[in-house]
Amino acid sequence: MDGDIVDDRSSYITYSPSGWERRDAQIADYGGSLSYATLADQSATLTFQGESLTFWLSTRHRSTSFFKLILGIGVAVFGHIMQKNPGISPPFTSYSIDGGPVTTYEESQDDIEHPNQRFYQSPVLPNGQHTIVVTNLWPHVPGGHAAYFLDYFQIVTADNTPLPTPTDVKVVTQTVILTLPISSSATSSPHIGKLHSKV
Secondary structure (H helix, E strand, O other): OOOOEEEOOOOOEEEEOOOOEEEEOOOOOHHHEEEEEOOOOOEEEEEEEEOOEEEEEEEOOOOOEEEEEOOOEEEEEEEEEOOOOOOOEOOEEEEEEOOOOEEEEEOOOOOOOEEEEEEEEOOOEOOEEEEEEEEEOOOOOOOOEOOEEEEEEEEEEOOOOOOOOHHHOOOOEEEEEEEOOOOOOOOOOOOOOEEEEEO
C-alpha cells in the first residue's frame, strides 16, 4: 500500500453489503470524493500492515553495527459531517480492530458542514497485519437518521510523528538502509462528536 492515506475509493477497502454510494465532494475532502452509507449494518473494511524500522550502519573505521527499533502503529478514520437537519438524528457508527472491543461514535452536527473530521483513532497496535471494520449502525429513513460519509483512512506511527529520513542519521557511513513504517502528518479538527467504548 503506497503512502499513509487510503482514500474512500481505494480498492484496498471492502464495502459490504452493497448499497454504499459515492459522491463528488468539496475540495477540502481528500481526493475530492466521499462514500456514504444509508442503511444499518453497512460496513467498510480495511486490512493494513505495520513494519519495523531497521538500520544497518557501516562506519569507515569500525566493523558493521546493527540495531532494530520496533514501532507500533495505529489507524484513524476521517469523514465529512453534514449540517444539522431538524428532525433527523446524526449518524451513529462503530469501529473495531481485529474483532476486538467496539468503539461507537455519534456525530455532533451544527448549521454548517465539516469536512476532514476524525471519527476514530485506534490505540497503538503491535507491528503486523491488522483489520479495521467501520459499521453504520442506524438506518436512513424519513425522520430517522442521516447518512454516514466516509472520506479516508490514515495509517499512523505510534507517536503520530514522521520517522527519521536518511538525512537525519548523523553518522559517517558507507551504507544506510532504512525500512520505514507508514507515517502520519495529519491532525484532526477540534470539531468532534461523542465517543463511547464497550468491551
